[in-house]
Amino acid sequence: xxxxxxxxxxxxACLQFEPRFGDVAGxxxxxxxxxxRAADQGAQIVVLPELANTGYxxxxxxxxxxxxxxxxxxxxxxxxAEVAARRGLIVVAGINEREGDQLFNSxxxxxxxxxxxxxxxxxxWGDENLWFEPGNLGxxxxxxxxxxxxxxxxxxxxxxxxxxxxxxxxxxxVCVPTNWVPIPGQMEGRGPMANILHMAAAHSNSIVIACxxxxxxxxxxxxxxxxxxxGHTGWPIAGPASADTEEILMATLDSGAARRAxxxxxxxxxxxxxxxxxxxxxxxxxxxxxxxxxAATGRQQE
Amino acid sequence: xxxxxxxxxxxxACLQFEPRFGDVAGxxxxxxxxxxRAADQGAQIVVLPELANTGYxxxxxxxxxxxxxxxxxxxxxxxxAEVAARRGLIVVAGINEREGDQLFNSxxxxxxxxxxxxxxxxxxWGDENLWFEPGNLGxxxxxxxxxxxxxxxxxxxxxxxxxxxxxxxxxxxVCVPTNWVPIPGQMEGRGPMANILHMAAAHSNSIVIACxxxxxxxxxxxxxxxxxxxGHTGWPIAGPASADTEEILMATLDSGAARRAxxxxxxxxxxxxxxxxxxxxxxxxxxxxxxxxxAATGRQQE
Numbered sequence: 089x090x091x092x093x094x095x096x097x098x099x100x101a102c103l104q105f106e107p108r109f110g111d112v113a114g115x116x117x118x119x120x121x122x123x124x125r126a127a128d129q130g131a132q133i134v135v136l137p138e139l140a141n142t143g144y145x146x147x148x149x150x151x152x153x154x155x156x157x158x159x160x161x162x163x164x165x166x167x168x169a170e171v172a173a174r175r176g177l178i179v180v181a182g183i184n185e186r187e188g189d190q191l192f193n194s195x196x197x198x199x200x201x202x203x204x205x206x207x208x209x210x211x212x213w214g215d216e217n218l219w220f221e222p223g224n225l226g227x228x229x230x231x232x233x234x235x236x237x238x239x240x241x242x243x244x245x246x247x248x249x250x251x252x253x254x255x256x257x258x259x260x261x262v263c264v265p266t267n268w269v270p271i272p273g274q275m276e277g278r279g280p281m282a283n284i285l286h287m288a289a290a291h292s293n294s295i296v297i298a299c300x301x302x303x304x305x306x307x308x309x310x311x312x313x314x315x316x317x318x319g320h321t322g323w324p325i326a327g328p329a330s331a332d333t334e335e336i337l338m339a340t341l342d343s344g345a346a347r348r349a350x351x352x353x354x355x356x357x358x359x360x361x362x363x364x365x366x367x368x369x370x371x372x373x374x375x376x377x378x379x380x381x382x383a384a385t386g387r388q389q390e
Numbered sequence: 391x392x393x394x395x396x397x398x399x400x401x402x403a404c405l406q407f408e409p410r411f412g413d414v415a416g417x418x419x420x421x422x423x424x425x426x427r428a429a430d431q432g433a434q435i436v437v438l439p440e441l442a443n444t445g446y447x448x449x450x451x452x453x454x455x456x457x458x459x460x461x462x463x464x465x466x467x468x469x470x471a472e473v474a475a476r477r478g479l480i481v482v483a484g485i486n487e488r489e490g491d492q493l494f495n496s497x498x499x500x501x502x503x504x505x506x507x508x509x510x511x512x513x514x515w516g517d518e519n520l521w522f523e524p525g526n527l528g529x530x531x532x533x534x535x536x537x538x539x540x541x542x543x544x545x546x547x548x549x550x551x552x553x554x555x556x557x558x559x560x561x562x563x564v565c566v567p568t569n570w571v572p573i574p575g576q577m578e579g580r581g582p583m584a585n586i587l588h589m590a591a592a593h594s595n596s597i598v599i600a601c602x603x604x605x606x607x608x609x610x611x612x613x614x615x616x617x618x619x620x621g622h623t624g625w626p627i628a629g630p631a632s633a634d635t636e637e638i639l640m641a642t643l644d645s646g647a648a649r650r651a652x653x654x655x656x657x658x659x660x661x662x663x664x665x666x667x668x669x670x671x672x673x674x675x676x677x678x679x680x681x682x683x684x685a686a687t688g689r690q691q692e
Contacts, residue, residue: 210665210668211663211665212657213657213658214655214656214657214658215657217657222665223665223668226668226671227668243658243663246593246594246660246663247594247660247663247664247665248550248551248554248590248591248594249550249554249664249665249669252550252551253668253669271654278625281589281593281623281624281625284586284589284590284593284624285590285593285594287583287586287590288550288583288586288587288589288590288591289550289590291548291583291586291587292548292549292550292587321583322583322586323580323583352573353516354516355514355515355516355517355519356515356516356545358548358549361513361545361548361549362549362551363512363513363524363525363549363551366512366525366528366529366555367551367555369528370528370529370555370558370559
């Protein structure tokens, strides 16, 4: 039976936050205070920015290393897990993660029953390549009381593959801790291109995407703010937020709507319509030849 | 040597056109007249809408079959090839293609030296599934005097895989003959989501995307117009056009700019940064198990 009237309402909060570089204890205290306020307003899923516990602009690997922590045994993980358990919500928050001698630009996923896992940023931006290892845990999807969650961090959002792989594994909501920075050619008074990318990804997968950006200028680097929660149609249902103020951005949605809406008509469903035969054949040629290859003509090109 | 001053200027025209259903000879004549006007204005690449020779709303397969033609031997192909040769330009135009007893929703690519090939729509929308075969020529990239061209048709644009595969094979410009229709949840006075999708695809691949949409209402079905040419930064460089008027939309660009701009910084390039290791591993699981699979946890999900 297909009862269109069933629904579970979920409230998501994106915390647009400004970390103070290097003040891990202070940052964690301030994120806890914001999480508490979001919980008071009914939030069940709370998303914090990328590297929310340390700040972003490291000047050396040793500095990044000194500020990193293990997951789940470090103090930041414990504090976020404690508030998630106490308030009965999901926290998805960016953390500078150390495992042995490796650092990862990660997101902790903590829930009412404890830490669910960690996502490690797959696509590193700029000097992150000097401090962090590329993510080695794939595109995980986490089962939670409030739906199936995927995670992407900042530059991951430039790769539609990430959202597609999360959706193909059943993700209802992709949480995006981020530190968006200005990129040449993107602004022209028209808002961040990042907003456009995440609207497109939400629409073309019929998923919800919750982007929590930071604000402020750190060691000369400005960040864009303009956090948003995008509904499964691709239009923002909360935000974009301001470019320069800490804010709690909230939206309440029917958890079943995105899955139902994916049946676009008698014939079409954006995940089932994928031509994996063609994609894999073309990607296979890419792998075999180590270079670009025209599937139709058989001609190799640059 | 890396001389930033070299450039080849290319002028692209998107012809926002209204076919009259079933009037193939009349439609082709009117497209030729528009192509001539675009050529007079300096166009080197001309894009026409999807199914520009026949119209879109077939009521039966036999009707679609009766209106279909072979490529390159049918009269529509010959007419478009003739104007392309005579005016020295590339024509990318939607055609109802017949091959034996099969029909394809195709785009003809004709150039100064003859017909370069055909693209067959990979992802069929709605009742197209009753008339057409899914495209069987993959994601071809065509070498032309004005750069390397990929093609996508309408609903193909909902699949970022198509633009990625074209870009990975070296496409500079993806031409999009389209017949965008309103989709529930997409409008709300904010323009077509299709515009957002193609802006995201242009930006995240650093390619130019030229979308030529039709206008008008055919057999009760309205179309959206709002054709546009998107630059490699993701922002429109021409359009969006009107929703209801035939227009020639033109843009001139440096053919080398998109390729150069892909080097975003010392570390980043949107095509080279792809984590094909992760994508293929996850896709491999999808293929092996026939269902969704969480790469990180090993847990299978719905």
